[in-house]
Amino acid sequence: MDIYSIQNEKCHVKSLDNNNSDSIDELQKRENLAQHRLNSYEQLYFVVQEKTKGRIITSTKMDRIYQYYTFLNPPLGCSVYGEVIKGIHQQTGKMWAMKKIKKSQTSKEEQEKLMNEIQILQKFDHYNIIKIFDFFQDDKFLYIFAELCDGGDLFEKIRQEGSLSEKKAAEIMKQILSAVNYCHQQNIVLRDIKPEKILYQSEKENSLLKFFDFGNSTEFHVNQKLNQKIGTPYYIAPEVLNKNYDQKCDIWSCGVILYILLYGYPPFDGKSEDKIIERVKKGTYSFESNGLEDISKEAKGCIMKLLSYDPTKRYCAEQALQDPWIQKFTNIPEVEQQIIKKILINMINFKKLQKIQETCFKDIFNQLATEKEKQELLMVFQQLDTNNDGKLSRQELLMGYQRIMNADQAVEVVDNILSQIDKNNTGMINYTDFLIASIDKQVLLSQQRLHSTFKIFDIDKNGSICLDEFQSIFMGITDEMLKQIIKELGQNQDGRISLKEFFQMIEKIE
Numbered sequence: 001m002d003i004y005s006i007q008n009e010k011c012h013v014k015s016l017d018n019n020n021s022d023s024i025d026e027l028q029k030r031e032n033l034a035q036h037r038l039n040s041y042e043q044l045y046f047v048v049q050e051k052t053k054g055r056i057i058t059s060t061k062m063d064r065i066y067q068y069y070t071f072l073n074p075p076l077g078c079s080v081y082g083e084v085i086k087g088i089h090q091q092t093g094k095m096w097a098m099k100k101i102k103k104s105q106t107s108k109e110e111q112e113k114l115m116n117e118i119q120i121l122q123k124f125d126h127y128n129i130i131k132i133f134d135f136f137q138d139d140k141f142l143y144i145f146a147e148l149c150d151g152g153d154l155f156e157k158i159r160q161e162g163s164l165s166e167k168k169a170a171e172i173m174k175q176i177l178s179a180v181n182y183c184h185q186q187n188i189v190l191r192d193i194k195p196e197k198i199l200y201q202s203e204k205e206n207s208l209l210k211f212f213d214f215g216n217s218t219e220f221h222v223n224q225k226l227n228q229k230i231g232t233p234y235y236i237a238p239e240v241l242n243k244n245y246d247q248k249c250d251i252w253s254c255g256v257i258l259y260i261l262l263y264g265y266p267p268f269d270g271k272s273e274d275k276i277i278e279r280v281k282k283g284t285y286s287f288e289s290n291g292l293e294d295i296s297k298e299a300k301g302c303i304m305k306l307l308s309y310d311p312t313k314r315y316c317a318e319q320a321l322q323d324p325w326i327q328k329f330t331n332i333p334e335v336e337q338q339i340i341k342k343i344l345i346n347m348i349n350f351k352k353l354q355k356i357q358e359t360c361f362k363d364i365f366n367q368l369a370t371e372k373e374k375q376e377l378l379m380v381f382q383q384l385d386t387n388n389d390g391k392l393s394r395q396e397l398l399m400g401y402q403r404i405m406n407a408d409q410a411v412e413v414v415d416n417i418l419s420q421i422d423k424n425n426t427g428m429i430n431y432t433d434f435l436i437a438s439i440d441k442q443v444l445l446s447q448q449r450l451h452s453t454f455k456i457f458d459i460d461k462n463g464s465i466c467l468d469e470f471q472s473i474f475m476g477i478t479d480e481m482l483k484q485i486i487k488e489l490g491q492n493q494d495g496r497i498s499l500k501e502f503f504q505m506i507e508k509i510e
Helices: 027-036 059-068 108-123 154-161 166-185 248-263 273-282 297-306 317-321 324-329 337-348 355-368 371-384 394-401 407-421 431-438 447-457 467-473 479-489 499-509
Strands: 069-071 077-079 082-089 095-102 132-137 141-146 198-200 209-211 391-393 428-430 464-466 496-498
Touching: 059 069, 069 095, 082 141, 108 132, 154 198, 154 248, 166 209, 166 248, 166 297, 166 317, 166 324, 248 297, 248 317, 297 317, 297 324, 337 371, 337 394, 337 407, 337 431, 355 431, 355 447, 355 479, 371 394, 371 431, 391 394, 394 407, 407 428, 407 431, 428 431, 447 499, 464 467, 467 479, 467 496, 496 499
Parallel strands: none
Antiparallel strands: 069 082, 077 082, 082 095, 095 141, 132 141, 198 209, 391 428, 464 496
């Protein structure tokens, strides 16, 4: 059973799971399908057991969360498992997605699949993969606070626009392939990539895409072959149908998506599931454009590499990102040299954080950094990440620092940076660690910005905020962390924080 199925009385769409499969509508009829699809967020749900370290909370704690957040109706999505609600922090206006899951409605098999998913998302750190900020559970429900992505999904984009320009298609594929490359580098194969499982972060023109559904993903090892038949007929690779495949099955799915983006319909089509599967098994498709503007030879060449019937001749994700057609249309906008230099210098000045400091600072960054600051950091990260794997290697850092200093200096600086930031000695820096190390802390934690933030939470204007309010802002800060900070400051524990204490707490974190 695929628990990410979309069901109602008029439409029944399921992914294949071993030999248990149901009929699916043709993609050309996606108008009708889209009308009956539940919101993409319906599919974002997780069950957390002991391995995921979900915090056990009391009803009092949950009451406090409801006290500081306004949850909007109607829900973004509903199912038998629970509902997804948009939450807005009453003082900051910060928006989240909260998934409330009924534990009683999930079977053991479903719980195992969901637990696997949340473990993966906890571990992953990539700008094209949705982020979980916090989660709690009580005796009846699990509560997930996740990044809000309310721009719709890629399926809806295709439905609305049909075929896209080559430039737009290449920009979309670069984001998809970057996320897939990152997953494969982490030894995770997704196994059911399709447009319905990729969200737009917002409705803005150049919004980031976010993968959010990892329910069918699994770990793989080099030279290992998988044999479970999982996927959706339009996007499934031939070798998956033959139950003998590896991570290259994800690349096939990417090739199908690229074909659809450019042509507006799938390469393997049919009036029934059996017909679609029959065509997939043959692996034959046409480049006839049906009256559309001609697709370039370069674009067709990229599709052919992604849809190579022989997996050993098929692109891997890293090769696909270097394809000349992808490269032609997806140059990262140049960032001013002064901005790059400033960010690189900030990393030089970064000092290693203790665990409590790191947790607190991540929340502070999410709350206080402006969209412009986040965008600048993302663009610099992407410029430094030359192989698009979502991490910065020692060699990539060296290339970056050689822009502003000589080679010998760069070696010394980069090795020192890695000693401060690379906690697990992997020789890599992940995206969030880069953000924390490279943000201008004097600006982020300026008295003016902190004072303005404090005033927002001082609801009764008496010059202090309560600890519950503080934790409602910085969700990753546990009760134990907060007690430790207050203890180290030697402040009274009257349950309230003055402006002076607030500044001292932030300085302690810094």
